[in-house]
Amino acid sequence: MANLIEIRDMYKIYAIGDEPVHALDGVSLSVDEGEFVAIMGASGSGKSTMLNILGCLDVPTSGSYLLDGVEVASRSATELAHIRNAKLGFVFQNFNLLPRTSALENVELPDLYMGRLSMRARRRRALELLKRVGLGGRHSHTPAQLSGGQQQRVAIARALMNNPPVLFADEPTGNLDTKSSIEIMNLFTELSDEGITIVMVTHEDDIAAYAKRHIVMRDGKVMRDDHGEGGRKSVDEVARLVKEALA
């Protein structure tokens, strides 16, 4: 399997107040194509910071980042926008759908910025994706007319619009009840089985248990990186792993 993501000596330092905060403190790791990674750790350990940098939404203070073999650390804002558009999909904790805009139009959006498809093809693909996430009949609903779980499914459909190789999700179930969380995670598992690389931040063991690889962070450092050679872990095993890592 090819190396999709590779970061070396990544630092992110915030110089607010007297003491600089090392949100990322010399992280190196790589993610292969098709992996399903869960990043875990206590609040403030740097999970989101790492995910945002991996997702090209933020830039590191120092360190190198090869995405698909291409260095992205020193790219212009426009180049990063093109990279995000073509290669990365995002799922946020708070869904981040455009308000007062139909589910269909929300899903179409990434292609509007790419301009790859014709209007008709774009519409067809967006409808397909909505069907795929189980919202076939709700394409004309606006976010306000959808439940949290449904909104997150629209967000996933949107993330898939441009067929990106990687999906980034920061606590995708953080705002959802258990039932919706399970639905979303089943969807992620399906996508992972189809070969999409998923990097997900979560601090819930049962959500993390859907992933195959577990990275545990503390104070901007990777404390444990378990590739899951022994197959899928149970929730208890994940819990133990986190506990050990932070001990």
Next chain:
Amino acid sequence: MSFWMIFKVAIRAIARNKTRSLLTCLGIIVGIAAVIAVMAIGQGAQTMMVKEISSMGNNLMMVFPENRGQGPVSGGMGQGQTMTAGDAEAVKRELSHLVQGVSPQVRTSVQMMYAAKNWAGNVQGVSTDILLISNWTVMEGRFFSEEEETRSSRVCVIGTTVRKNLFEDEDPVGKTIRLKNVTFKVIGVLASKGANNWGQDQDDVIMAPYTSVQRYLQRSKFNNINMMNLSLISMDDLAEAKREVGALLRQRHHLADYQDDDFETRDTTEIMNTIGSVTGLMTVLLTAVAAISLLVGGIGIMNIMLVSVTERIKEIGLRMAIGATPANILTQFLLESVVLSTVGGAVGVIVGVVGAEAIGAAKGWPILIQTGSTLAAFLFSALVGMFFGFYPAYRASKLNPIDCLRYE
């Protein structure tokens, strides 16, 4: 993202905040409407004046005698005693290569009487050339002839106002009226010219051969005239005509080199130039007012766009996250402000045109709406949107996606 798509996004954002968009546009609407309306009224007035002035005469040049050496009190134009009908004849005779018609003019106020009716006015003593010079046409009857002019016949032609006041519905042609108790025969009625620019009724006129006026109505021992009207063959020869008429009159008046002219020439181009400079000043003032109102409107747009960027910072972050480039964001917000200002401009044009027409109709002013300046005002409103929308849009485009997404 295609321009068209971004345009749709901008339109939608504007439509979402209708009241706010309207209030934002208002500054531009008022500014553009004011410019259009005042321009329409000003242009209308100017065109009217120019038309009026050219209707005063056909390649008209006027020569007035000037009071000289009469002490500090001047009698005003046309009050000098130095010009005679002979001067007019000489001009006609000797400058026929430049002048196609010359009419001396004498004026005297008279009481006109017909039957029991009375009307006061000025009788104008002119020559037959006046028809050619002043664009008068005879509507009924005829004008007096050269023969009647030489014979000082007591004939006259009247304007429609005089006719109405003396004759009402009666046919005036062939009737005899009394001017200063001298009988004159009415031989024709002049076609109406209406009121001129200065509100003067041009039809309140009565004309007779200048010879008759001098002989029967002025009864002066002098042969002087109030002015002469010249019709030039071409306005291109104006300077030369002035020079030659001047030389001829100086010679006829036996003026020595050290003496000033005892006459003055006037022509319509001078009046037009004066009007032009007044209009020019108006235009400058208007432009300043327009610029200020559009500046205020533009600042309003800028203010709202800055608010709008802050308000929609999460949307900006999301759009950037899924692939909007800084240029996409810049275009989106810039288009929004340009749409606001051009819609304001378009509404302003409509309000201005309708307003000008309404004012014109109410006040009886002529209105002239010029396509060119209307278009210019409209395009300028777009420019205002672009100029004042740029800073907020630029700021939005320079934001970091993560700062936007995290903004609370």
